[in-house]
Amino acid sequence: MDIATILGLILGFGLILVSIAMGGGGLGPFIDIPSGMIVFGGAIAASLINFPLKNNLGAFGVIMKCFLFKLPDAADTIAQFKQFAEIVRKDGLLALEDKVSEIKDDYMRRGMEALIGGASAEEISELLETELAYIQTRHVNGKKIIDSCGAAAPAFGMIGTLIGLVQMLRALDDPSKIGGGMATALLTTLYGALVANVVCIPLAGKLETRSMEETMIRELMIKGITLLGEGATPRAVGEQLLTFLAPKTRSSIEPKAA
Template sequence: MDISTIIGAVAAFGLMIAAMMNGGSILLFVDPASIMIVAGGTLGSTLIHYPFKEVFRAVSVAKKTLFHKDQAPGEIISQLIEYAGKARKEGILSLQSVMSQVEDPFFLKGLQMAVDGQEPEALRDMMERELEYVQERHETGADIFTTMAAYAPAMGMIGTLIGLVQMLQTMDDPSSIGPAMAVALLTTFYGAVAANVIFTPMSGKLKHRSSSEMLCKTLISEGMNSILAGENPRVMEQRLHAFVAPNLRESNFKK
């Protein structure tokens, strides 16, 4: 579970709720009609923008903002160095014995192709094509939440305009103007909160997750190609270190 997401959500909503309660009852900020306009309008516009299956898939992708385990690049490099050494000493078929230790389907597919005797070019083509598809899926998921972040404030403004029209129709009753104006502004409030506290941060988190995952998969792709080419593990480590920040580079060889 991602602690930063939980802390951020608690801080953002907690401070807003505290500010609401400071001026009176929190129920003043609850209006079912405004919620329906913002939530329903945002969802409807998103369904018009994207196919249903893409929107439905985004719901499952959203879970990655809370439940996701990042794999450290250093761990992957160490794994690849270990497998490279084993392949050089015992042959490429010896990697079949370590496949049960690998959980990443992308890594497992690369090992299986190597054990099956695929040529380095075929392995590289497969893994690069897989990387492209994964990146495309990730971008679509993040883009959906970016789109929802754009629609939510617009739906809030539409709700405000609806409320203002209704308010202007009852101008002959001054006592109804204040409550009607408050309800009209609530839709703008809901839209702003949805966009800036939910959808935009979720999109940003998903893009960060995608970047981290793509780095790990790129390391796996480059490492597997080096193993098939019979590259020296030390040389392979230096090449893989080029993909990570200098402060994260740890050698697996004693000097």
């Protein structure tokens, strides 16, 4: 579970709620169902118009990666490949059959099974890179949907503001109706800003970061499997896989991967 995403959302909404409470009057004046319908319903409608239903439904699974998805640790993966290289060097590729069941990551396990099954390193690399390309496509589509909602929410907030102003101007002769029109006018703008800047834009940024992290670890796995297929030494495997990491993190990971 990604604690940072949860803490960020709690902190963002919490600070806003505390600020409202400190101003007096409670949350009641800031709750307006028509405003919520315009902003939330409008953002969902815009997404449904922009993207096929299948993409919209699939976006929920992608968004969950902001909260629940956990990638394999780079240091553990490098250490695992070095261990595999030692086994291959001593006993050959078939000796890895007993180790495949210990691999928790499905992507890496499929690649290792193909390698043990006799596929060449080039064939496995092409297979895994194709799968990675589709993973990246799903990430991009999910991010586009969130970006679309983030762009649409403030726009529908402005639409709600205009609706509220029209209602207010039409009711100038009836002071009792002016308050409702003004509330709709202001709260839709507020809701649109909250949806865009507290939810959609940050989640889209987190998805982009998650996609980059997953791409890196998947490419590391592809390289590791390729090196095993080529019969590289454990030392060569460790040194080449460490190049996927930033120089500042290598010094802390090298002892763990050694």
